[in-house]
Amino acid sequence: MQNLPHHFGTDASLDEASVRELSRWLTANAGSSRRLSEPPQDRITRTGWFAHEHDDIGAATWQLPAVKSPSNCMACHAQADKGDFSEHRVRIPR
Numbered sequence: 001m002q003n004l005p006h007h008f009g010t011d012a013s014l015d016e017a018s019v020r021e022l023s024r025w026l027t028a029n030a031g032s033s034r035r036l037s038e039p040p041q042d043r044i045t046r047t048g049w050f051a052h053e054h055d056d057i058g059a060a061t062w063q064l065p066a067v068k069s070p071s072n073c074m075a076c077h078a079q080a081d082k083g084d085f086s087e088h089r090v091r092i093p094r
């Protein structure tokens with residue numbers, strides 16, 4: 001939240017009120033430090049948790065044009081923009 005203009009290669013700048021509100025929410029709802037402690041480059045896709053949840057997915061799938069990268073959650077979790085990652089709504093592109 002301290003460096004939003006340089007957010008993993010994207011300018012994610014927000015107005016001050018939004019930054020304050022999001023910071024409060026993040027602090028109140030952060031995961032346990034044991035599960036997500038300092039993944040490489042601070043990326044959720046490099047956590048042991050992410051690898052475990054996605055260990056059925058082969059290398060070829062991650063490289064599909066419709067997927068491109070593990071960070072493209074929407075490619076398979078079509079409701080990700082609504083915060084829905086339920087395993088019942090996962091569709092892996094072919």
Ligand code: HEC
Nearest residue numbers: 053057061067069070071072073075076085086087090092
């Ligand atoms: C290539 C497709 C694909 C991409 C991209 C992907 N996922 Fe998944 N995800 C899956 C599959 C498949 C499962 C396992 C579903 C199951 O257990 O049957 C899964 C499981 C999950 C689960 C556990 C769901 C549950 O109900 O147990 C979460 C949470 C999750 N993914 C989050 C993410 C996030 C966050 C991203 C982006 C940073 C992401 N996924 C990117 C395919 C994908």
